[in-house]
Structure formats: structure tokens, C-alpha cells
Amino acid sequence: MGTISATLDLAQAYPYHTITASLFFILVVNALFFRKRASSLPLPPGPKGFPLIGNIFDIPTDKPWLVYNEWAKIYGDMIYFKVLGQPFLVLHTLERTYDIFEKRSSNYSDRARMPMILELMNWDYNMALLPYGTWWRRHRRAFHEHFHPGVVAKYQPIQSREARGFLYRLLVSPENFRHHIRHAFAATIMSIAYGITVKESNDPYILNAEEALEGLSEAGVPGRFLVDLIPVLKYVPKWFPGANFKRKAARWRKVNVDVAQKPFYYVKDQMTKGTAVPSLAATLIDRLPGDNDPSRREEEKIAQDTAAVAYVGGADTTVSAVQSFFLAMAMYPEVQTKAQAEIDQVVGWNRLPEFSDRPSLPYINALVKESMRWQLVTPLAVGHMCSRDDEYNGYFIPKGTIVVGNSWAILHDPTVFSDPLEYQPERYLKDGRLDPNARNPDVAAFGFGRRICAGRHMSDNSLYAIVSSVLAVYDIRPPLDDEGNPIQLKAEVTSGLLSYPVPFKCTIKPRSPAAEALIRDSFEGDR
Numbered sequence: 026m027g028t029i030s031a032t033l034d035l036a037q038a039y040p041y042h043t044i045t046a047s048l049f050f051i052l053v054v055n056a057l058f059f060r061k062r063a064s065s066l067p068l069p070p071g072p073k074g075f076p077l078i079g080n081i082f083d084i085p086t087d088k089p090w091l092v093y094n095e096w097a098k099i100y101g102d103m104i105y106f107k108v109l110g111q112p113f114l115v116l117h118t119l120e121r122t123y124d125i126f127e128k129r130s131s132n133y134s135d136r137a138r139m140p141m142i143l144e145l146m147n148w149d150y151n152m153a154l155l156p157y158g159t160w161w162r163r164h165r166r167a168f169h170e171h172f173h174p175g176v177v178a179k180y181q182p183i184q185s186r187e188a189r190g191f192l193y194r195l196l197v198s199p200e201n202f203r204h205h206i207r208h209a210f211a212a213t214i215m216s217i218a219y220g221i222t223v224k225e226s227n228d229p230y231i232l233n234a235e236e237a238l239e240g241l242s243e244a245g246v247p248g249r250f251l252v253d254l255i256p257v258l259k260y261v262p263k264w265f266p267g268a269n270f271k272r273k274a275a276r277w278r279k280v281n282v283d284v285a286q287k288p289f290y291y292v293k294d295q296m297t298k299g300t301a302v303p304s305l306a307a308t309l310i311d312r313l314p315g316d317n318d319p320s321r322r323e324e325e326k327i328a329q330d331t332a333a334v335a336y337v338g339g340a341d342t343t344v345s346a347v348q349s350f351f352l353a354m355a356m357y358p359e360v361q362t363k364a365q366a367e368i369d370q371v372v373g374w375n376r377l378p379e380f381s382d383r384p385s386l387p388y389i390n391a392l393v394k395e396s397m398r399w400q401l402v403t404p405l406a407v408g409h410m411c412s413r414d415d416e417y418n419g420y421f422i423p424k425g426t427i428v429v430g431n432s433w434a435i436l437h438d439p440t441v442f443s444d445p446l447e448y449q450p451e452r453y454l455k456d457g458r459l460d461p462n463a464r465n466p467d468v469a470a471f472g473f474g475r476r477i478c479a480g481r482h483m484s485d486n487s488l489y490a491i492v493s494s495v496l497a498v499y500d501i502r503p504p505l506d507d508e509g510n511p512i513q514l515k516a517e518v519t520s521g522l523l524s525y526p527v528p529f530k531c532t533i534k535p536r537s538p539a540a541e542a543l544i545r546d547s548f549e550g551d552r
């Protein structure tokens with residue numbers, strides 16, 4: 026997903042002149058279109074704000090999920106506030122997210138309008154950003170067809186191969202493990218989506234996608250560009266004083282066109298020459314209606330978007346979960362020992378774990394779950410916009426409210442997860458098996474309802490492939506100081522829509538000479 030605007034990170038985002046202009050705009054809009062509240066019910070509780078600007082000064086910019094967690098102790102499990110006229114509702118418990126995002130999904134599956142990103146920067150190929158409706162549904166259907174639980178197994182050979190490549194790169198330069206994690210995912214997804222083998226470094230496709238994602242993270246902060254508040258500004262010509270946003274948008278638009286089109290046209294070209302290797306794009310192109318079919322243009326656009334979103338949605342998300350796994354292993358040696366003991370017993374020393382071993386590895390499965398829960402990749406998931414006025418649980422929820430599920434709170438609820446800040450795979454196990462009654466992190470870690478992450482099944486397989494392979498052959502330990510003493514690591518994460526462990530070091534060594542030989546023997550790439 027990695028691609029969607031942070032919906033709440035507002036206060037930091039509004040420079041003074043933006044606030045002033047926005048206030049003026051809101052005053053005018055309020056005066057012209059003031060709408061009487063459609064319900065006598067009260068709004069849900071929340072911090073009291075100022076007229077017009079609302080709670081702009083209350084909005085936390087650093088790890089907002091923790092601040093909302095504290096607010097929930099004062100206001101309860103539904104927290105409502107407004108910023109510059111935009112209403113927000115934060116849901117704190119699984120019961121609330123289920124009621125709103127699942128049971129009332131037809132009303133809570135839209136996205137906030139983002140003219141800068143969607144209309145000026147051409148991010149419209151990313152279905153995660155699309156408004157709810159037929160066009161989004163057609164994209165979702167096309168994506169689902171290639172990433173639903175029954176079909177993702179076909180990507181396992183690529184995932185295993187890239188996991189082995191990752192093991193080899195760790196051997197060569199363990200200190201670069203963060204780069205290797207990123208490379209492993211980029212390589213896996215480019216191979217699945219386009220059959221393209223990426224270069225070890227400075228790959229043009231990856232560089233392009235990274236630039237596009239940087240643009241998204243800048244433009245994704247609400248209010249960063251005034252055009253998001255005053256959409257009509259998109260018609261201002263590029264040369265107009267102050268229209269720097271149009272020039273920036275033009276540059277990012279070009280990058281985005283490259284991301285969506287270049288690899289796709291490469292595959293098309295290979296298919297014409299008869300040299301294409303199997304890939305998602307090749308399958309999609311193969312099935313397109315004929316050139317003269319009236320639906321051809323739209324179908325080709327959907328095919329192109331589907332392959333591209335696999336990359337931009339998947340490239341930097343699972344990466345964060347794998348980084349958390351490395352951090353956890355360096356901090357919790359006893360967990361690592363138990364996991365390795367299970368692999369040694371089930372898989373032995375002569376081969377690496379396969380996907381077929383997965384059902385026999387309950388502790389590893391529990392560890393994969395805990396790696397998704399402990400430090401969440403998307404602690405506030407992604408906001409859904411409410412399409413119509415609604416009444417729920419005695420409160421009025423106005424149309425246009427951005428509703429956010431606090432996934433972090435749901436997966437750190439101390440009444441459900443004892444010592445929630447600790448990394449404990451045991452919490453998912455009972456009598457040596459996965460406990461079906463334990464809360465599965467999937468209930469919140471990948472978002473909610475109809476917009477729930479469409480790549481989660483593939484992500485889960487990738488995480489298993491990496492985690493099981495690494496534990497089979499490596500010991501991960503804390504870094505050492507100059508005297509050779511272990512340095513105590515802390516579980517600290519970055520803020521933002523996507524959260525990562527704050528960069529840390531760790532010591533990564535093969536478990537034995539036999540493990541090292543296995544890593545070398547299993548690697549299929551160039552040395």
C-alpha cells in the first residue's frame with residue numbers, strides 16, 4: 026500500500042499562509058453553502074476545538090496512534106474532531122471498526138478527494154487512492170483475481186528464490202541488511218508483476234518507483250498543497266505566480282507515467298517478439314480484448330494499473346514488517362532459540378524451509394503474526410471517507426467524515442494481548458498449535474472492510490519465506506560496542522502513514538559452517 030496520504034498529519038503540514046488562505050476559503054464556503062445539520066443526534070465526543078480552524082493545534086504529528094490511544098481514555102472508543110472544516114472520526118476498538126467498516130461498508134469505503142495526487146500527479150493508477158465506485162471496483166476485481174488466497178501460491182517459487190538471494194546477500198554484506206530487505210521485495214514484486222529481473226543497484230525501474238513514492242509522501246500530507254483544499258486551483262496555469270505546485274506536479278506526473286507504463290510496454294514488446302517470460306502483466310495483456318473492441322482502452326488501462334499497483338503497494342510495506350522481525354530477533358534471543366529449534370526439528374540441517382513445511386511450523390507461524398502486530402506497518406491503516414450522513418450508536422456522523430481505525434490500539438489492547446509491548450509469539454499458541462481463539466493481527470493490521478489490503482495474502486507468504494529462511498541459517502544478535510559488549514536495542518519506530526523501526530544495527534552470522542554452505546549452495550544468482 027505504501028502509497029496513500031496520511032489523513033491526520035495536519036498541524037505540521039500547514040504553513041502559515043496556507044492556513045490563512047484556507048480560513049478565508051472556509052469562511053466563504055461556509056457562508057455560501059452552510060448546511061443545516063441533518064440530525065438532532067450529537068456528534069461523537071472529542072476534544073473541543075476553535076471555530077473554523079477546529080482542532081488544528083491538537084492534532085498530534087508524532088505517532089498519532091499513541092495520542093489517540095490516550096484520548097480514548099477521556100472520550101471513549103469513538104473520537105470526533107474537525108480540522109479546517111474537515112471532520113475526522115477515530116475508532117478505537119474492533120467492535121467499532123467492525124460495525125462501521127464491515128457492517129456499513131457501502132457507506133464507509135470512499136477515500137478523501139486528493140486533486141493534487143490524483144488529478145495533477147497522475148496517481149490515478151493506484152487503486153488504493155481511487156474514490157469508491159465502479160472504476161475502483163473494476164480495478165479491485167482485476168487485482169483480486171491475481172492475489173486472492175487461492176491463487177497466491179503460484180508466486181511461491183519466486184518468493185523462495187528471492188529469499189535465497191537475500192540470504193546470500195546477507196552473507197556478503199550483513200551490515201547492509203536494510204538495503205537487502207528492500208532489494209528482496211523490489212526484486213520479488215518486479216518479477217511477479219513483469220517478469221523483470223532487477224539490477225543489484227541503481228535499477229532504473231526501482232529508482233523511478235522510489236521517486237514516485239517520495240512525491241506521494243510529500244503531496245500526501247493533507248494541506249501540503251492548497252489545491253487539495255481549493256480544487257479549482259488546479260486550473261491555474263503553470264506560469265501563474267505561486268503556481269509552483271503545478272510545476273512540481275508536472276515533474277511527478279512524468280515519473281508516474283514512467284512507473285505505470287515503461288515496464289508494461291516492455292512486457293508488451295517482449296510478447297510481440299515472443300520472448301516474454303510469464304508474469305502478471307503478460308497474463309493481463311494476453312487476455313485483453315482485440316484492438317478494435319470498444320472496451321480495449323479501458324481494459325488496457327486497468328491491466329497496466331493492476332501490475333503497477335502491485336509494485337507501489339507492495340514494495341515498501343512488507344519491508345517494514347521484516348525490519349521489525351530483525352529487531353525483535355536481536356532483542357528477544359529466547360524467541361529466536363525456540364524458533365530455530367522448531368525449524369531444526371521439522372526441516373533438519375540439510376535444506377532450507379519450504380512453503381510445504383509451513384503447516385508443521387506453528388511457532389514460526391506465530392512469529393510471523395507477532396511480527397505484524399508488535400510494531401505495526403500502518404498503525405492507523407488508511408482513512409475511509411463516509412459517503413452519506415449516518416447515525417450510529419446514538420451519534421451523528423456527517424457525510425465527508427474521514428474515518429480512521431486505530432489499528433495500533435486494537436492490536437495493543439491489554440485486555441486482549443497481555444504485555445502488548447512485548448514480542449511474544451506464544452500468545453497465538455495453545456498446546457503447541459496455533460490457537461484459533463487468539464486475536465489474529467489480520468483483523469486490523471491490513472486495514473478494514475471493502476478497502477482492506479488486497480495484497481495481504483502475498484505479503485504473508487513473503488514474510489514467511491524470509492523469516493523461516495533467515496532463522497534456519499542465521500543467528501541475529503544485538504550490535505556490539507567497542508569493548509565487544511552487546512548494545513541494548515530499543516523498540517522505536519518512525520511516525521507517518523508507514524511506520525518503520527528507527528534504523529538500528531545488529532550482528533548477523535551464519536549459525537554454523539554447514540549453514541553457510543547451505544546459503545551458498547541455494548543461491549541461484551550471479552556471484
Ligand code: HEM
Nearest residue numbers: 026153338339342343402406407471472473476478479480
Ligand atoms: C505488511 C504488508 C502490508 C501492509 C501492512 C499493508 C497495509 C495496507 C493498508 C492499511 C491498506 C488500506 C486498507 C484500508 O483502506 O482500510 C492497504 C491497501 C492496499 N494494499 Fe496493502 N499492505 C501490505 C502489503 C501489500 C502488498 C504486498 C501489496 C501488493 C502486492 C499491497 C497492495 C495493496 C492494494 C492494491 C491496496 C488498495 C486496496 C483498495 O483500496 O481497495 N499491499 N494495504
